[in-house]
Amino acid sequence: MSLNVESAPVITQPAPTPLRLIDDAGLAVDPSEAGGFALPSPEILLGLYRRMVVARRFDVQVTALTRQGRLATYPSALGQEACEIAAVASLGALDWLFPTYRDSIALLTRGVPPEDILASFRGEWHSGYDYYQHKIAPQATPLATQALHAVGLATASKLKGDHTVALTLLGDGATSEGDAHEAFNFAAVWQAPVVFLVQNNQFAISVPLDKQMACRTIADKAIGYGMPGYFVDGNDVAAMYAVVSAAVDTARNGGGPSLVEGLTYRMEAHTNSDDPTRYRDSSDVDAWRGRDPIERLEKYLVSVGVLTDAERADITREAEDLAAATRECMTRTAVIDPLELFEHVYATPRTALAEQRDFLANEIAEHEAAAAKTTGESA
Structure with a gap:
């Protein structure tokens, strides 16, 4: 039997520079440089901004509680808010999210209460939330195992014809795992309705990206599996939302899987037990602080007159109320049997x-x- 290469879909290589819709200065890029993706409406962007601000306040509060000894460990996602918030905002109510241990703010944004998110980090229970209620699988600590679970659910969805999409979050290090290869390959062969979102924060704990792989970008790997890949500025929530939403729509409409790489940076340590000064320079961290995803979107929203002082104050109140509720629930003694x-x-x-x-x-x-x-x- 001969391989009919003429019937295979034509997959183009992603651009060598990350796609963005809003630049570091908070200005909309020229449409000719937007890769065919439209800038989301100011109303949508304002909603994404609110979610990012609230999520960061939660993340900062939980990190402080961990340093106080209230939790055993916590992997911060500070600086990666654009990837996670865009992912959750792109999903429908019946779609499923398959997160990693670092994606607590994604769970928060999808409606999981703080005390349920933090139950496992506190050592109180294996996982504190109802998977079926929230359509969120357990946060995976073993790298890439959740990618296979996502493909399994997506394939079942396709067989049942219920149009459910599975989105799984991965780190750059996870793409070097055999489980990731199996998930990518199976999803592409069977055209499973799944989106692989890789948060490339450039370190697999202490191993930098250039010591993990020799390819130009992680998104380039998609072409070898026969699915589209997108290389996106992971600190531009507008671009992340536009691309991930398109990938979700493609999957839902029978177009198969996509791989989206969001180029971002892990601002905090890997966990509270890690010393990042041993493997990265503080100057690199400072450079990425200048590319903060929240500040970038804030500049744009102010420039178009959408983010007012009253709106900003309301968002701050919501964030502080959440931080207070998180502190309160972590002061209660856990009853463990x-x-x-x-x-x-x-x-x-x-x-x-x-x-x-x-x-x-x-x-x-x-x-x-x-x-x-x-x-x-x-x-």
Whole structure:
């Protein structure tokens, strides 16, 4: 059997420079340089701005709580708000999001309460939110595993004909994993309605991008799988929203998967246990501070007369109310039952697991009895 290359779709290589609709100075780019994408309306951009400001305030607050010892760990997304907010805003109510451990602000923007988002980081529960209610899979810590899950759900959606789209968030390091290759390949072959959004923050913990891969851009990888790839300025929420929305529409209408690379930067450490000064220069961080996604959009909205002082004050109030609510929920003592470890493991209980549960239950009972006896004697 011969390969019919003439019937294969023509996929063009992404542009070598990231697509943008609003530049660093907050000015709209010339339409001829916009790659055929239209600048979203000021009303849409104002909504995206509000969501980014609120999300950043949440992120900053949670980072502070982690440093105070209220959470075990927290991976900040400071500086990556444009990618995550654009992703969530591009999805429909019935579409599914497959996030990583760094995408808490995406969960927040999709409506998950702070206490549910932070349950796992606090060590309170495996995952604190209802997946089906929010259409969000568990935040994946193993790199790229959620990409396969997204493709599985998207393929099932296609078979059922329900027009649901799956969007998965990945980091640059995750694209070097075998799971990512399998997800890209399967999605392209079977034309699954899925969007792969790679947040290229340029470090896989401490490994810079040029030590991870030799290709020009991550988006270039898409052409090898037979799907379109887009190289986008990940700090331009207007461009991210326009491109991701188009990719979601393509997937929903039977056009198959897309790979979108958002070029951005991780401003904070990998997690609170990381020391980024060991592998990157502070001058690089300072340079990227000048490309802040919120400040860029703010300049544009002010220039077109959409962001007023009253609107800004209202957004600030919303952000501070959320920060206060987050502080309050993290001051409450978590009630943790160790025996919950054995729940929801199997649909049909296994004998060995039941024996382990009974063993732990007896140990807990003996410990509590001993503690009660000690307390009574000391009284």
